[in-house]
Structure formats: structure tokens, C-alpha cells
Amino acid sequence: MNQKAKKISLYGMLLALSMVLSYIEAILPFSIGVPGVKLGLPNIVTVVGLYSIGTPATLLISFARILLVAMSFGNAMTIAYSLAGFFLSFGGMLLLKSWQLSRTAVSICGGVLHNLGQLLTAMLLLHSPQLLLYFPVLLAAGIAAGAAIGLTAGALSTHLHRFLQRL
Known part of the structure; x- marks a missing residue:
């Protein structure tokens, strides 16, 4: 198999994995009693x-996942909230990655900024600045989920690196 076909196959597998993780997260009975708080399992990918595969490919895979999951399981509001959270968190993660911080630190930043992006979107769409009072809860949730996702991603990256070397 040529390199281009291998890349396309890998990207397809990562997109499928992120969609499966989105579905698993949707059906998990995970609740800490705070509306909207999720683990962020697709963010492992x-x-x-x-x-592992770089910024452009990761951006494309993540963007495709958001659109496909929203069309499959959500609605227009799902897309708005997801994209707002994603673009803010992705930008922050790129910045921290450029500073050569750990995967866990980058992931924590992503979790916090994702929650902030969604909160700002809700404030804008619902014309409710009082929602900002919810930020301390979302900050704590973003730190906890981001740490868990970052640690998991770090462990998986080692195995994926070995796999990619064999391609």
C-alpha cells in the first residue's frame, strides 16, 4: 500500500474512533449533577x-467528527456549541503545544477553553450574562477531564508511535 493510501486509512480510522468515543460518551450514564459536563472522550483522538499526525490532519478529523456527530445525534445548536468550544480549545492547545508543554497540560487547557467557548456561546445565544457564574464549576470540570484525557492520550501516543513506525 502506498503512503497516501496509508495516511487516508489512518485518518479514517482516527475519525471513526473519535465518532465511536462520542457515541460511547453519549450513552454513558456519567453524571456529576452538573448539566453539560462530559468527559470529552473524543478529545483523546x-x-x-x-x-502524532500534525495540526492540519487533526483539525480536519476533529472538524469532520463534530459535523458528523452533530448531524447523526444532535442538531444545529449542537454544532454551534461544539464548534465554539472546539475552535477556542484547539487554538489554546496549539499555543501550549508550541511552548512544549506536556500532553496533560495541553489537554487541560483544551478542556477549560472548550468549556469556556461553550459557555460564551450560551451567554450570547441566550442573552444571559449570568451564566458566567457557572464558570467556576466548568473550570473545575475542564481541569479534571482535561487531565484524565491528557494522561490517557499520553499513554496511547507511545503505542500509536510504534504503530505508525511500522506503516
């Missing part, structure tokens, strides 16, 4: 991708 995003963090691994940033360190």
Missing part, C-alpha cells in the same frame, strides 16, 4: 493527533 485530538490530543493524540496533535502529537
Whole structure:
């Protein structure tokens, strides 16, 4: 198989994995009693991708996942909230990655900024600045979920690196 076909296959597998993780997250009975708080399982693929396949491919895979998941399981509001959170978090993760911080630190930044992006979107769409009072809860959730995702991505990156070397 030529290199281009291998890349396309890898990107397709990562997109499929991120969609499966989105679905698993949607059906998990995970709740800490705070509306909207999720683990962010698909972000494992995003963090691994940033360190393994590069920014453009990771951006494309993540963007495609958001659109496909929203069309499959969500609605227009899902797309708005997801994209707002994604673009803010992706930009922050790129910045921290350029500073050569750990995957866990980059992921924590992503988790916090994702929550902030969604909160700002809600404030804008609902014309409710009072929602900002919810930020401390979302900050704590973003730190916890981001740390868990970052640690998982770090462990998986080692195995993926070995796999990619064999391609």
C-alpha cells in the first residue's frame, strides 16, 4: 500500500474512533449533577493527533467528527456549541503545544477553553450574562477531564508511535 493510501486509512480510522468515543460518551450514564459536563472522550483522538499526525490532519478529523456527530445525534445548536468550544480549545492547545508543554497540560487547557467557548456561546445565544457564574464549576470540570484525557492520550501516543513506525 502506498503512503497516501496509508495516511487516508489512518485518518479514517482516527475519525471513526473519535465518532465511536462520542457515541460511547453519549450513552454513558456519567453524571456529576452538573448539566453539560462530559468527559470529552473524543478529545483523546485530538490530543493524540496533535502529537502524532500534525495540526492540519487533526483539525480536519476533529472538524469532520463534530459535523458528523452533530448531524447523526444532535442538531444545529449542537454544532454551534461544539464548534465554539472546539475552535477556542484547539487554538489554546496549539499555543501550549508550541511552548512544549506536556500532553496533560495541553489537554487541560483544551478542556477549560472548550468549556469556556461553550459557555460564551450560551451567554450570547441566550442573552444571559449570568451564566458566567457557572464558570467556576466548568473550570473545575475542564481541569479534571482535561487531565484524565491528557494522561490517557499520553499513554496511547507511545503505542500509536510504534504503530505508525511500522506503516
